[in-house]
Structure formats: C-alpha cells, structure tokens
Amino acid sequence: MAVRGPRLRIVPAVGRLIVIEGLDGAGKRTLVDGLTARLRERGRSVAHAAFPRYTADVHAELVAEALHGEHGDLGASVHGMAVLYALDRRGAADDLRADLAAHDVVLLDRYVASNAAYGAARLGQDVDGDFVRWVRELEVERFGLPRPDLQLLLQVPADVAAGRAEHRERTETRRRDRFESDSSLQQRCAELYARLAETGWWSPWLVVDGSARPDHEALAGRVLG
Ligand SMILES: Nc1ncnc2c1ncn2[C@@H]1O[C@H](COP(=O)(O)OP(=O)(O)OP(=O)(O)O)[C@@H](O)[C@H]1O
C-alpha cells in the first residue's frame, strides 16, 4: 500500500501590482522612479512601465498623434480614444503577467483608472455613470487585465499639476497635448479621481498628498503591503 505524505501545492509567486494615478504633471513618473530606487535599496526586484506605451504599441502611437491634432475627429471621440488606450494595455497584458511572475513589485504609471477618470470627466459623468461602467466591462471583464493590489492616487491641485507640466515643457522640450492644456478638464479629472479612490473602484486605493515631496520610505512600506 502506498503511503502518502501531506499534499504539497506549488503556488507560483506573484508580485504586487501597484498603479500610480493622477493628473498630468502630478509627478507620477518622478514617484515611480523614486519608489523603484527605494524598493531596490530594500532588496526587492522591481519592474516598471508607463501607459500609454508610446514607443512600443501602434494604438499608443495613434493616441499621441490624435492628442496633437492628427487623424481628424479621432481625438474628439471619447470612446474611440478610450478603445485605443485599452488596446495598448491588452497588448501589454502577457508581458505584465510575466513581470508579475518574475518580480516582487510591478509599478505602473497610469492604468485602467486613467481611462475611467479622463473619459468620464470629458463626458461630464460621475463614477457611477455609463462611461466608467463601460471601461470596466471592456478592460476588466472582456480583456481580463490583471487587477492592481493597490492604486495610489498622487493628489495635487490642478493648478499645481499644470505648473509642473509647464515647467517640464520648458525643461524637457516635451510639448503639452490637448488634455494637458485643458485646465477645466484637469479640474474635472481631479474630482473623478477623488471619487474613484473614495469608492475603492476595482481595487484598494491610497491617496497620497503630492503637493510636497512624497515620503518614499513610508510609501515603499505601503507598496509591500
Ligand atoms: N513633488 C514634486 N515637487 C515639485 N516638482 C515635482 C514634484 N514631482 C515632480 N515634479 C516635477 O514636475 C514635472 C512633472 O513631473 P512628472 O513628469 O513626474 O509628472 P507626471 O505625473 O508623470 O506627468 P504626465 O502624466 O504628464 O506624464 C517634472 O518637471 C518634475 O521634475
């Protein structure tokens, strides 16, 4: 008679998926860089990416062009633009899963909530409106994108974010696009982001005051859970 020991289940290690969200110029990229450095100092392996993937995906390339006035009325179509952003992420999903299997932490500069916030803000809808529901159906239910462990909202007043985006335009010769130059859109986005965080849209949120320099050490602790 075969004697069996306790069954061992091999569970593949899965890293934590952390998303940084916020207005244009809020300081997301700067925070991703700071957090990556701090987590690596703590001995964790970190992968990071930013959406849209302008140089890696044709949908993101089209987004950039439409945001600078090309492709006729494409930029004016909220759903059309949102589908392009979503297809960029769908194309990245396998790499994202591979990164999650290989690293302790995967940090993303923007993800699905950017589509929800900007689209709903452009349409004048709230978080419980049709647009946010549609984004969820498309990207979460239909495309099956990985769910973030934490969505971190880097919250700064819209005028501060605009000032930072202007500063970056001068120092890095990066032209501001249609969304970045639209102050009332940024104001509405700030409200949408606050509501997404408040309602815990899709996964847990943490709101971080981005007016001053964020405390990377404390945030690294929150990121690791
Ligand atoms: N805490 C901060 N205080 C002051 N300036 C900051 C801070 N964080 C970032 N900046 C500066 O603000 C500008 C915008 O920062 P960054 O590129 O990180 O923003 P972003 O949110 O990634 O922007 P976008 O979404 O438009 O790509 C940069 O010039 C950056 O050096």
Ligand SMILES: Cc1cn([C@H]2C[C@H](O)[C@@H](COP(=O)(O)O)O2)c(=O)[nH]c1=O
């Ligand atoms: C990923 C994503 C982005 N947006 C918006 C947000 C910005 O205004 C622009 C470009 O993004 P960047 O960070 O300035 O490069 O696009 C969006 O509406 N939906 C999305 O999914």
